[in-house]
Amino acid sequence: MxxxxxxxxxxxxxxxxxxxxxxxxxxxxxxxEREKVGILNIPTTRGDRLFITLLGSAFIHLGWLLMSDIQLWGALVVSAVYAFIVFRWV
Known part of the structure; x- marks a missing residue:
């Protein structure tokens, strides 16, 4: 490798x-697991919400790199809040 x-x-x-x-x-x-219908109005499982969280976090980090010169710790905090929101309400 x-x-x-x-x-x-x-x-x-x-x-x-x-x-x-x-x-x-x-x-x-x-x-x-049981499916849950949240604000997206589609049934999602834990795995679906994990995938949505990972994909969204990747975009948050890429946007952070594009828009800011600040360290990525801020993007990590934003992603953690995003993950909480996704797992709670999506």
Whole structure:
């Protein structure tokens, strides 16, 4: 894997994503999912909301990089608030 620049932030990112998927799988087995209809007016499961959160967070970070020279910690906070909103009301 010498072709990829594995840095600690990159490795941490992939470890967190893998851990999140494992935790979501365990939750789905232990507590079966039921669809929920939120503000989007479509039925979503925990996995759907996780996907919406990850996709939205990626766009938040890209927009932050485009619009600001400030460190990405602010985008992380905005993404955390976005994730809370998605899991609560979507």
């Amino acid at each position: 010498n072709w990829m620049a594995w840095t600690w932030p990159t490795a941490t990112f992939f470890i967190i994503i893998a851990t999140t998927l494992v935790v979501m799988t365990i939750l789905a087995i232990k507590f079966p």
